[in-house]
Amino acid sequence: MPNVFTTPPPLEPGSRIAVAAPSRPIDESMLDRACDRLRETFDLEPVVFESAHKDWEWLRDNPQARAEEIMNAFEDPTIRGIIAVTGGDDQIRLLKHLDPDRLTASPTRFYGYSDNDNLRLFLWNHGIVSYGATLHPTLTVDPAIHPYLERYLRRAFFQSSLGVVEPAPEWTDEWFDFDSGESREWHENSGRTWHGENRVTGRLWGGSFAIVKWHLQTNRYLPNPTDLDGTVLALETSEDVPLPREVRYTLRTMGERGLLERFDGVMMGRPRTFSPDLEWEPPEDYGEQLREEVLSVLDEYNPDATAVFDVEFGHADPNVPLPLGAKATLDPTVGRVRFE
Known part of the structure; x- marks a missing residue:
């Protein structure tokens, strides 16, 4: 286990959050829906990276570019967080292209789960805490964001820890x-x-x-x-x-x-x-x-x-x-x- 784990600094209202596709893409209507919810519900400013607009064939053929984009987002001092658009089934192919020194030099809050747990386990090996949420389905499903989800997502965005997690009512x-x-x-x-x-x-x-x-x-x-x-x-x-x-x-x-x-x-x-x-x-x-x-x-x-x-x-x-x-x-x- 790393000697020290770092929980990257929390975001603040108005913070810029990178939107990237280190796994699969989603269609533009879902991308727009989720970005709107980031702005309107959480007062965050999504910065949509190039990968989020690419099709699956391009993403499949360019794992090194996907990895480079994640490292660039970590290194950008104006970016306070990074959220994956969705999961997938091949992100393990990115890991060999990651430079841990570039990630640990500027720890940034990364949000993703499912296939993105590949990257999150890589970050674990280098002492960086990460969070399980994606644009889709976290911020696209249901007529409105579920109050239980919103409560804990706010903590993941804006607080140092999630604290006690109560059972959901439903x-x-x-x-x-x-x-x-x-x-x-x-x-x-x-x-x-x-x-x-x-x-x-x-x-x-x-x-x-x-x-x-x-x-x-x-x-x-x-x-x-x-x-x-x-x-x-x-x-x-x-x-x-x-x-x-x-x-x-x-x-x-x-x-x-x-x-x-x-x-x-x-x-x-x-x-x-x-x-x-x-x-x-x-x-x-x-x-x-x-x-x-x-x-x-x-x-x-x-x-x-x-x-x-x-x-x-x-x-x-x-x-x-x-x-x-x-x-x-x-x-x-x-x-x-x-x-x-």
Whole structure:
């Protein structure tokens, strides 16, 4: 683990925030919608970089240019933050083009999740805290920004930490229909599920399950195993909705590599159970099955770990901008999650 983690300075009302596409692009109407919400709701001034106007073919063929743009944004003294337009499936190809010295010389708040967890794990290795939010879908879906999301996004933009993250009163994983613009169906939140009795605090490492799996497979961007001692593992299963046993297999390999035992805590995001491109139909008890699989591996490889499930981060809504690299406290005695 880096000796010192830096939380880049918060933004201020009127700050310039770079809008870039280090993964995939979004169409111009969504780009405009999200930028309008940055201005009108948060009083931030989006600075749209060239990549945000490029098509997927150009972005696919130019990973070095995408990496260069991110480094340029870090180095620009007029830019206080950088937000990715959306996720994707190839950002790991950018990492070899990044110069960590250029990033650490001027730490800047980076916002992204899903495929952008590739870049965020890279930043973690160099001691820079980053936040889980993107233009799309964070700032494009729903007729208005959900009040729960707005509350914690304001903290991620303008405060030093997220602080205590309360459970959301409701949740949904429905796809938002941009054509109709109608509200999605929301469900009452039944709360989080805790395992273990110990209060633990550690730096947050992880993110999207798929991205963590890629980093385990490539073994090029993982921290030293000892860097994970005493940390908190955060995982969310994204719109991929993997079979619960696939999550178990990956965690089991982490156990066999001597990695899983190093985490003092495990935090699982509320799983998404719907995506229009899924090739299988998740059961109604998908979340329960996922929890059972995770706990079965923890019982074998890390029985003393404290775990909490159905935390508000990831691809179900509403969510908080998960701060990788920040200190997370999991306190089962009072059922509290806190980030500092």
